Amino acid sequence: xxxxxxxxxxxxxxxxxxxxxxxxxxxxxxxxxxxxxxxxxxxxxxxxxxxxxxxxxxxxxxxxxxxxxxxxxxxxxxxxxxxxxxxxxxxxxxxxxxxxxxxxxxxxxxxxxxxxxxxxxxxxxxxxxxxxxxxxxxxxxxxxxxxxxxxxxxxxxxxxxxxxxxxxxxxx
Amino acid sequence: xxxxxxxxxxxxxxxxxxxxxxxxxxxxxxxxxxxxxxxxxxxxxxxxxxxxxxxxxxxxxxxxxxxxxxxxxxxxxxxxxxxxxxxxxxxxxxxxxxxxxxxxxxxxxxxx
Numbered sequence: 001x002x003x004x005x006x007x008x009x010x011x012x013x014x015x016x017x018x019x020x021x022x023x024x025x026x027x028x029x030x031x032x033x034x035x036x037x038x039x040x041x042x043x044x045x046x047x048x049x050x051x052x053x054x055x056x057x058x059x060x061x062x063x064x065x066x067x068x069x070x071x072x073x074x075x076x077x078x079x080x081x082x083x084x085x086x087x088x089x090x091x092x093x094x095x096x097x098x099x100x101x102x103x104x105x106x107x108x109x110x111x112x113x114x115x116x117x118x119x120x121x122x123x124x125x126x127x128x129x130x131x132x133x134x135x136x137x138x139x140x141x142x143x144x145x146x147x148x149x150x151x152x153x154x155x156x157x158x159x160x161x162x163x164x165x166x167x168x169x170x171x172x
Numbered sequence: 173x174x175x176x177x178x179x180x181x182x183x184x185x186x187x188x189x190x191x192x193x194x195x196x197x198x199x200x201x202x203x204x205x206x207x208x209x210x211x212x213x214x215x216x217x218x219x220x221x222x223x224x225x226x227x228x229x230x231x232x233x234x235x236x237x238x239x240x241x242x243x244x245x246x247x248x249x250x251x252x253x254x255x256x257x258x259x260x261x262x263x264x265x266x267x268x269x270x271x272x273x274x275x276x277x278x279x280x281x282x283x284x
Contacts, residue, residue, distance in 0.1 A: 001175060004175060005174065005175060005178065008175065008178040008179065008182070009178065011182060011208075012178065012181055012182050012185065015182055015185045015186065015205050016185060018189075018201055018205065019185060019188065019189045019193070019198070019201070019202070019205075024195070024197050024198075027197070027198065027201060028197070028201070031201045031204055031205065034204075034205060034208055035204070035208060038208045038211070038212055041212060041215075042215060045215050045216070045219050045238070046219070046223050046224060046225045046226075046238045047215055047225070047238070047243045047246075048225055048227075049243065049247060050211075050215065050243055050246055050247055050250065053247055053250050053251065054211075054250055057250050057251065057253070057254045060254060061204065061254055061257050061258075064257065064258050064261050065197070065200065065201075065257070065261060067261075067265075068197065068200075068261040068264055068265050069197050085192065086192065089188060089191045089192045092191070093184050093187065093188060096184065096187070097180065097181075097184060100180045101177070101180070104176050104177070104180075107176065107217070108217070110175055110176065110216065110219065110221075111219060111220060111221030112220070112221065113217060113218050113219065113220055113238075113239045115218075115220075115239050117241060118218075118239045118240055118241045121240055121241065122226070122237050122240065125228075125240075126228050132227055132228040132229075132230075133226070133227045133228075134226035134227065134228070134237070134240040135226055135227075135240050135243045135244050135247065137240075138240055138241060138243075138244035139244045139247060139248070143244060143245075146245075146248055147248065150248045150251060150252060153252050153255060154251065154252070154255050157255035157256065157258060157259045158255075160259045160262070161258055161259055161262045164259075164262045164263055164266050165262050165265070165266070
């Protein structure tokens with residue numbers, strides 16, 4: 001999977017640029033490249049539904065973030081305990097990567113998933129639900145309550161955005 | 173193994189951004205990068221070598237399908253991530269209206 005590794009390195013470089021750039025708008029555009037790279041990675045990993053959803057969601061996300069950042073300044077301050085904070089953060093990240101690398105040995109090897117439950121979906125999904133696309137059969141039939149919860153979360157988030165951004169009835 | 177490690181590095185870049193940056197927009201960007209890394213990790217777990225997309229075809233039987241279950245879960249998680257980012261961005265814009273800055277060390281006055 002050489003192309004996947006190249007794509008991941010590209011995404012890591014994009015993420016580093018997004019973290020390190022001082023200009024907010026450039027930073028938002030860089031995080032957009034990370035999301036579009038993720039969409040391509042989904043396509044390589046044989047998940048076309050996810051690639052389409054990620055493409056749409058990433059473009060919407062970049063539009064929202066540009067609306068939030070346009071014509072705003074970036075106060076870049078290095079005051080305070082800069083050295084101490086950076087040292088603590090890097091120590092935490094080193095410990096985290098160490099634990100993550102240790103736990104990675106228990107994962108199934110790349111390319112050989114366990115597929116205990118999915119075996120049933122793959123063999124019986126077409127017969128039981130009548131959907132040729134197994135992802136939609138899982139989303140809309142086997143795990144329909146998850147999708148209901150997702151719709152609830154979306155509705156709640158829209159309510160939250162409207163409550164935060166309202167203009168009428170706000171105290172000055 | 174190396175693909176998992178690259179995914180972990182991407183997650184750690186997002187985590188560094190959340191922990192270390194003082195700008196609210198940078199923190200939102202860190203949350204977005206972390207979410208991307210987690211979604212990618214789920215799909216990497218479910219990938220089967222030389223697999224096909226989990227879509228049945230009427231004229232041939234496909235034996236070597238990738239795992240459809242993580243794809244269904246991540247499809248939910250992507251949309252929820254967009255909703256979460258929209259909510260945080262709305263709150264950040266209100267904070268900018270009220271305080272005139274994105275710097276989290278300057279946002280200290282607790283006014284009702």
